[in-house]
Amino acid sequence: xxxxxxxxxxxSDVTPExxxxxxxxxxxxxxxxxxxxxxxxxxxxxxxxxxxxxxITQYNNFYEFGTGKTDPAANAHTLVTAPWTVEIxxxxxKPGAYTFEDIMKAMTIEERIYRFRCVEAWSMVIPWNGFExxxxxxxxxxxxxxxxxxxxxxxxxxxxxxxxxxxxxWPYVEGLRLDEAMHPLTIMATGIYxxxxxxxxxxPLRLVVPWKYGFKSIKSxxxxxxxxxxxxxxxxxxxxxxxxxxxxVNPEVSHPRWSQASERPVGGGLFAKRIPTLMFNGYExxxxxxxxxxxxxxxx
Amino acid sequence: xxxxxxxxxxxxxxxxxxVIYLLLALPIPYLFYLGLTGGLGREPIKALxxxxxxxxxxxxxxxxxxxxxxxxxGVTLIKFRRAIGVMAFFYVLAHFxxxxxxxxxxFDRVWDDIIKRLYITVGMAGFLCLIPLVATSxxxxxxxxxxxxxxLHRLTYLAVILGGVHYIWLVKGIQLExxxxxxxxxxxxxxxxxxxxxxxxxxx
Numbered sequence: 001x002x003x004x005x006x007x008x009x010x011x012s013d014v015t016p017e018x019x020x021x022x023x024x025x026x027x028x029x030x031x032x033x034x035x036x037x038x039x040x041x042x043x044x045x046x047x048x049x050x051x052x053x054x055x056i057t058q059y060n061n062f063y064e065f066g067t068g069k070t071d072p073a074a075n076a077h078t079l080v081t082a083p084w085t086v087e088i089x090x091x092x093x094k095p096g097a098y099t100f101e102d103i104m105k106a107m108t109i110e111e112r113i114y115r116f117r118c119v120e121a122w123s124m125v126i127p128w129n130g131f132e133x134x135x136x137x138x139x140x141x142x143x144x145x146x147x148x149x150x151x152x153x154x155x156x157x158x159x160x161x162x163x164x165x166x167x168x169x170w171p172y173v174e175g176l177r178l179d180e181a182m183h184p185l186t187i188m189a190t191g192i193y194x195x196x197x198x199x200x201x202x203x204p205l206r207l208v209v210p211w212k213y214g215f216k217s218i219k220s221x222x223x224x225x226x227x228x229x230x231x232x233x234x235x236x237x238x239x240x241x242x243x244x245x246x247x248x249v250n251p252e253v254s255h256p257r258w259s260q261a262s263e264r265p266v267g268g269g270l271f272a273k274r275i276p277t278l279m280f281n282g283y284e285x286x287x288x289x290x291x292x293x294x295x296x297x298x299x300x
Numbered sequence: 301x302x303x304x305x306x307x308x309x310x311x312x313x314x315x316x317x318x319v320i321y322l323l324l325a326l327p328i329p330y331l332f333y334l335g336l337t338g339g340l341g342r343e344p345i346k347a348l349x350x351x352x353x354x355x356x357x358x359x360x361x362x363x364x365x366x367x368x369x370x371x372x373x374g375v376t377l378i379k380f381r382r383a384i385g386v387m388a389f390f391y392v393l394a395h396f397x398x399x400x401x402x403x404x405x406x407f408d409r410v411w412d413d414i415i416k417r418l419y420i421t422v423g424m425a426g427f428l429c430l431i432p433l434v435a436t437s438x439x440x441x442x443x444x445x446x447x448x449x450x451x452l453h454r455l456t457y458l459a460v461i462l463g464g465v466h467y468i469w470l471v472k473g474i475q476l477e478x479x480x481x482x483x484x485x486x487x488x489x490x491x492x493x494x495x496x497x498x499x500x501x502x503x504x
Contacts (some may be wrong), residue, residue, distance in 0.1 A: 059342040067475055070341055120472075122343060167473040238473055257417050257470070259409065266343045270335045274405055 004132065005182040005286075006067050025064045035166050050113055053193050054256040055267040060200045061118065062219055064153065071162070072200035078159045079220065081204040090150075090225040093141025100204050104190065107131035110196075112187055113207040114122055117281045119213035119235075123263040128208055129191030134182040142226055143179070149181040150174075150289070151207060152223035152233035173233030174218035175245065176209065179290055185210055185283060188221075194280070211280040211287045213247045244300040248291070249281035253300050305374050312377055320380050324387035327355065328394055349398045356391035356468060357481055359384055364488040372491075379380045382437050385456070389434040392427050392463075419469035426462030429501040457492075460485055 050056075062072035065079075084100040109129050117123045137149070153210040155171035156164050163170045180186060189208045190197055197203045201218025209216050215235050225231070235243035242256050251261045280287050291299075331351050335344035340351070363384045369375040385408070400410045413420045433455055442449050464485045469476040 055342045060477075063473065067471070067473070069343070069347075088354060118357075122346075150491055158307075165476050167476075254416075257419055259412065264343070264403075267378065270332075270344045270348070272345065 014073065027093055048115065048125045049169075050193075051265075051267050053294040054194055056126055057086045057200060059124075059200050061120075061214065061255060062162075062200055062279045064155075064162045064170070064172065064220075065200065067167060068160045073198075075161055076086075076199035076203075078161075079154070079156070079199045079203065080159060081199060081220075084222075085214060085219060086205070087113075087223045087239060088136075088140040088225075089223070090227050091143040092137075092226050093143060093213065095140070102142075103139075103205070107188075109190065111209075112189075114210035114276075115281050115283075116210065116214055116217075117263060118135070118207075119215055119243070119247070119255060119260075121258060121260065121263050121277075123275075123277075124264050124266050127193055128187060128189040129197075130187040130189035130205070131192060132184055133186045133188050133207065134184065136224075137181060140224075140226075142182075145176050145228050147228045148226075148231055149176050149271065150177060150223075150225040150227055151176075151218045151221050152225075153218055154220045161260075164240060165287040168238055172218060173231065174207065174216055174232045174233050175191075176216070177230075177290075178226075180209065180287075181289065182211055183287060185286055200202050206244070211249055211283040213249060216247050216287070246299050247297075248296065249277060249289075250279060250296055250300070251277040252279075253297055302374070308385070309374075309376050314377070315380075317379060317383050320383040321387065325390070328352070331457065334440050338403065345398065349395060349403055351501075352391050352398060353397035353467070355454060356395055356487070357460070357463050359388035360456070360463060361481070361484055361488065363388060363456065364485070368488060369493045386437050389430045392430055396427055412478045414452055419466055422462050423466035423471065425457045426466060429459035429462065439447060457489055461489075 045118075057292055058070050058073045060072040062071070062076065065072040065075040085097040086100070086103065087097050087132055091097040100293075106195070109131055111129050113125060113127045115123060116126050118145070133149075151174045152158075153172035155163060178187070187208045188205050190205050192198070192201060197206065198221075202217075202221075205221055206219040207217045207221065216233075230245060233243075233245055236245055249260070260277055260296070263277045264272055264274050266272075315356050323379035331348060335348040338344075363381055365379045366377050366384070367379060396460070404413060413425050415421065423484050431455055436445065436449060436452060445452065464478070464482040468482060471478055
């Protein structure tokens with residue numbers, strides 16, 4: 001059940017591997033199998049170029065390895081990613097420890113070129129490789145009472161120098177509503193530019209929810225719990241006034257300490273121009289329906 | 301100890317203050333050059349902004365340390381204090397300009413941030429505190445203002461506290477570095493509390 005969504009972002013000149021050229025989908029327009037929306041919003045038709053591999057892998061927020069942008073690239077090599085198991089529990093038919101290999105065998109890996117918008121108001125375009133989270137959840141069998149999905153990052157003080165200081169209440173936890181988790185745009189990424197995802201980007205598998213601020217896309221996941229209660233999320237616990245459960249990209253709702261109306265694309269150098277931030281990070285057509293009738297200013 | 305202090309003091313006497321101005325000024329164009337040429341990482345705007353801001357805070361702290369160094373250790377670096385203070389102002393100015401022109405980019409957004417975002421308001425207030433200080437950092441003003449000059453220059457204490465608060469406030473989560481800066485700032489200011497509260501320290 002993969003390939004429900006087709007990329008609308010175009011090829012990059014900086015792509016290091018020419019083998020990628022024929023795999024890229026260069027179709028403009030948002031219509032895709034399994035998606036309700038037809039035709040394309042302006043944002044979907046817009047052709048974006050992925051950032052360079054270096055931008056994506058040398059400018060990271062992964063506080064378990066330090067709070068500086070280059071700390072994860074410098075420190076994350078210590079993270080042992082094989083063997084790796086993901087415990088899936090809660091309201092599922094088949095709870096248990098799933099090995100990374102077993103998951104990969106069962107999943108169809110595809111490429112998704114997504115915008116990535118950090119809550120700090122910088123952005124990138126990233127060619128992820130991965131599979132839809134829905135496929136993994138279906139593998140475990142979601143029970144009818146499940147309403148939310150909780151995620152947890154590995155917590156390994158010996159391998160993660162950043163967790164010695166309580167920047168956040170470790171381990172890092174995140175959560176989605178079940179319909180958000182099952183949405184075809186929501187993926188588990190296992191690669192970037194066709195290579196195994198580097199440790200600093202959340203190896204061996206991480207969530208990617210492209211219409212939400214980057215911190216929702218939790219890295220190096222060891223546990224997934226299906227639940228009927230809204231799960232706690234790390235940044236919300238740290239500062240509920242600034243970080244809500246939903247954290248959908250929304251140019252009209254400011255972070256209390258800065259505006260979210262515009263963003264700076266990473267990779268443009270010292271004179272990079274800010275660009276306007278798009279509602280739902282440009283995926284309004286695809287995901288606005290999830291929030292019909294909700295006040296997005298209070299449910300930020 | 302005293303031999304070491306004497307050597308520092310006699311060494312300091314031989315260094316002309318223009319050397320300090322020059323040494324402290326050089327990182328400003330050098331960091332800008334690094335930003336232009338990829339030396340500050342994949343996103344150089346915030347990096348440059350933070351480099352200037354952090355150096356500004358460091359210089360303000362060094363400025364605060366001059367008096368306690370003399371009082372408690374006999375190290376006399378007082379002749380460099382003006383250079384350190386004036387250069388701290390220029391780092392704050394560079395920090396502000398990078399923020400306003402390269403980062404935020406439009407006047408509307410700059411003004412919006414200054415009035416709406418409290419940590420920026422606090423930073424701006426600190427910057428404004430430094431303007432009368434840099435304007436009176438010359439011999440003529442010292443003579444002209446007399447005892448009022450000392451009083452006016454106590455604004456440094458406020459400016460450096462505002463800078464420290466600005467730093468703590470702007471980071472996400474609980475981070476160690478801005479807290480360490482604040483601890484040093486408060487420690488250096490505590491040394492200036494009325495002398496009868498610190499009798500042992502004075503004799504040391």
